[in-house]
Amino acid sequence: MTDKVVTEVVWTDVYRHHFDVITEERIGGWAFKTDDTRHHPVIEIRSGSEVLWSVEADTYREDLELAGFGSGEYGFMLLPERAPVQTAISTVDIYIDGHLAQAGVPFEMKPVDVSTYQIYLDHASTEVVRGWVFKNGHESYRSKVEVRSGESVIASGLAESYRQDLFDADIGDGHYGFVITPNLANFPMSECECQLFVDGEVVGHIEVFVLSADQEAISEAVYRATFAEEIADFAQNVAGVKEELKQNSIAANRLEMQDDYAINGQLQVAMDSIAELSARIKIIEQVLVKHLAEK
Numbered sequence: 001m002t003d004k005v006v007t008e009v010v011w012t013d014v015y016r017h018h019f020d021v022i023t024e025e026r027i028g029g030w031a032f033k034t035d036d037t038r039h040h041p042v043i044e045i046r047s048g049s050e051v052l053w054s055v056e057a058d059t060y061r062e063d064l065e066l067a068g069f070g071s072g073e074y075g076f077m078l079l080p081e082r083a084p085v086q087t088a089i090s091t092v093d094i095y096i097d098g099h100l101a102q103a104g105v106p107f108e109m110k111p112v113d114v115s116t117y118q119i120y121l122d123h124a125s126t127e128v129v130r131g132w133v134f135k136n137g138h139e140s141y142r143s144k145v146e147v148r149s150g151e152s153v154i155a156s157g158l159a160e161s162y163r164q165d166l167f168d169a170d171i172g173d174g175h176y177g178f179v180i181t182p183n184l185a186n187f188p189m190s191e192c193e194c195q196l197f198v199d200g201e202v203v204g205h206i207e208v209f210v211l212s213a214d215q216e217a218i219s220e221a222v223y224r225a226t227f228a229e230e231i232a233d234f235a236q237n238v239a240g241v242k243e244e245l246k247q248n249s250i251a252a253n254r255l256e257m258q259d260d261y262a263i264n265g266q267l268q269v270a271m272d273s274i275a276e277l278s279a280r281i282k283i284i285e286q287v288l289v290k291h292l293a294e295k
Helices: 062-066 164-168 215-226 228-255 265-293
Strands: 015-023 027-033 042-047 050-056 073-078 089-096 099-109 117-124 129-135 144-149 152-158 175-180 191-198 209-212
Touching: 015 089, 015 099, 027 042, 042 073, 050 073, 062 073, 117 191, 117 209, 129 144, 129 191, 144 175, 152 175, 152 191
Parallel strands: none
Antiparallel strands: 015 027, 027 073, 042 050, 042 089, 089 099, 117 129, 129 175, 144 152, 144 191, 191 209
């Protein structure tokens, strides 16, 4: 593993930057644009003309603020292993806002070879997919797990959950379990032949498995995903209309010299119904506007 730490702050006419660590696991440091303290530079790690990884330098660091670098929000940290390379590389170039900051930095990384991983699938159903993944020799690494059906990613997550059985078996720190939930909205059909992918590569020794769901449930999930924002607004809209009606009732009670909350039970039920109906109408309006805008 390449382990290169740049120890000197680099000064240019426009930028000041420092790369604290450059390894297969982490690339971190900071970048500051001298003529714009509100700007957060974009760091790119390239191999030739290909951008391998990029990140915005916007993380707060107290040392930068104490040193007089604006708000101090100019730090960055990349995790290269989370997005493995497709071809082997031995050096990289580092760019800041599209400008070359450092060329030919030694950095060795090979494509993913899942045959070197320990991968187990314990259970797979429409409700949950669980198992564990350990990348040999990389105790702190957490693999990305995906369930795919063709080009559709049905479920995804990191293998980072603690499992006592793994720890007891002396498999690293035990944090390699995954429990991911299939997203019905991503089902391309009611019965899907699925494969397990780890870090972007198919796991050959795990057989294809089938996940199935009712077409009506899939359609409902697609609808909810499409109109998630409008559906989330429903409860808030109901609460808002209820509050407005309550204030109107209080005002009316005060005119009648009654207690603020002297509301007849039937009236309360009517108020709740009106509030829900009003909110539903508002949601329908939003959905229609969104639907028509896409036509």
